[in-house]
Amino acid sequence: MEQLLIQLVSGVVGGNAAGAVLKQHSLGTVGNSIAGLVGGGLGGQLLNMVTGMAAGGGGMDIGSIVSQVAGGGVGGGILMVVVSLIKNAMNKGGES
Numbered sequence: 001m002e003q004l005l006i007q008l009v010s011g012v013v014g015g016n017a018a019g020a021v022l023k024q025h026s027l028g029t030v031g032n033s034i035a036g037l038v039g040g041g042l043g044g045q046l047l048n049m050v051t052g053m054a055a056g057g058g059g060m061d062i063g064s065i066v067s068q069v070a071g072g073g074v075g076g077g078i079l080m081v082v083v084s085l086i087k088n089a090m091n092k093g094g095e096s
Contacts, residue, residue: 002060003048004041006068011040011076018077025084035083036076043075044068 015036019026027035047067 003044003064003068006065007040007044007072007075008037009040010069010072011036011038011043011079014073014076015039015080017073018080022081022084025081027080027084027087031083032080035080038076039079040072040076042079043073044071046075047071 012033013036015032015034016029018036019029019032026032047070051067
């Protein structure tokens with residue numbers, strides 16, 4: 001449970017950091033936070049599956065925490081950009 005919480009929080013931070021750096025893709029603070037939250041959870045879980053770390057398989061050592069933060073943060077940032085690109089494509093498609 002603690003690992004998921006770390007992933008979600010780091011996803012929110014990652015989504016907002018990506019929005020601050022990539023202003024053309026920013027969804028606003030709330031949008032960045034929501035996309036980051038979802039992306040953090042998905043990114044962290046995907047990292048767990050790829051690296052083979054089960055949620056209950058290991059302790060909360062520093063390596064595990066760093067990987068959860070990295071997976072959540074990167075996942076949050078990536079999903080925020082993907083949602084922004086989809087939103088921009090839909091807006092362009094609606095213009096005639």
